[in-house]
Amino acid sequence: MIEEARLPLLIVDSKGRIIFANKWLKKCMGYIRLEFLNNNLQNLCAPYEQNRYIFSCLPDIKRTTEVDIDLQQKNGEIFTANVSFAPFDYRQARHLLIIVRDVTSRRIREVKIREDEERYHRLLVERNMLQDQLHRSSKVAFMGELAAGIAHEINNPLGIILGFVQDILDEIPLNDPLIEPIKIIEQETARCVNVVKNLLDFARLKPPERIPVDIVELLESSIVLMTPRIKKNKVSIKRDFDMEPPSIKVDPQLVQQVFLNIMINAIQAMPDTGVLAFGIGIASKAQLHKPGDWIQITISDTGIGISEKDIHRVFDPFFTTKGSKGTGLGLSVCQRIMEDHKGKIEIENLKGAGTICSLYFPIKD
Ligand SMILES: Nc1ncnc2c1ncn2[C@@H]1O[C@H](COP(=O)(O)OP(=O)(O)OP(=O)(O)O)[C@@H](O)[C@H]1O
Ligand SMILES: [Mg+2]
Structure with a gap:
């Protein structure tokens, strides 16, 4: 019955030694019967899979356990299989019935879904960044125009005020009580000139x-x-x-x-x-x-x-x-x-x- 089952099946002992493989498994792995028998289960795996933890605890498997493992066909081709290990006792010794299902296409689908998700996430981040940039650019452009308009209007009068204030400071005697307030006018006007300069820098970049x-x-x-x-x-x-x-x-x-x-x-x-x-x-x-x-x-x-x-x-x-x-x-x-x-x-x-x-x-x- 196992021989005829339309699924790749094999039986191993508790050390992983293959004692039976049905014809579907032989067909899907590309081996002949003799090449299977007494071989070890690990040898059917891709080299990087041969030290998987599951192989070290085969005697301890108490209930059916499934893992995805990359198997290697005789011609070297690797495919991903979902391998289930079902324990049973035969002649008072622990054995495992192993069912192999090729899940390469499922894996490819999973990888593709993951890649699509990552791409979607990247695009979302990029879109948010562009939206931010656009929002900022339009705000900056508006502010720039506004600033340029105002700055242009007040630049000349400010220059004139500053010029006159400096003239007055040059003219009046140092002990004049007005010297302090006029100095404050000079400082504050100079500060306005600086603000206007910054506005113009900003607007006229x-x-x-x-x-x-x-x-x-x-x-x-x-x-x-x-x-x-x-x-x-x-x-x-x-x-x-x-x-x-x-x-x-x-x-x-x-x-x-x-x-x-x-x-x-x-x-x-x-x-x-x-x-x-x-x-x-x-x-x-x-x-x-x-x-x-x-x-x-x-x-x-x-x-x-x-x-x-x-x-x-x-x-x-x-x-x-x-x-x-x-x-x-x-x-x-x-x-x-x-x-x-x-x-x-x-x-x-x-x-x-x-x-x-x-x-x-x-x-x-
Ligand atoms: N090195 C810094 N340490 C602490 N705060 C900072 C520093 N650099 C920037 N900031 C903060 O960022 C704000 C904006 O900086 P920004 O240079 O754009 O304007 P500002 O320095 O306030 O004015 P302006 O540069 O036009 O004279 C500052 O007011 C300050 O709160
Ligand atoms: Mg600053």
């Missing part, structure tokens, strides 16, 4: 004019520009440059603006002493959603850090925690410049204290 640039040199020259502020806040500088990066094509003026904005934020976060650290390396980041190598520049500080509730908003135009001292445009300008360079900017809190800002520039573009 030009597309990058890329040329080959030594990014380390550009970073070093930006650090030099920051020296007065660095000294004023008693900040020390640390460099951790793993390697000399290849030259890349960027717009040096715009990228310098990115370095400066990030450094200004870092220095502002450390009003009295701290460490401003720079790192350069190569990153192959899968999470950047585009394969390939990137130059990664990190700028970190040991300052006040960013609260959990704010960290998701720091790239929003006009988001600031600095009250009237900030316009909240620094990081949105950086993000736009990095996107225009097909790069990326990220900011995170550091474990101890402070933040780390990472810039990624594509090496090949």
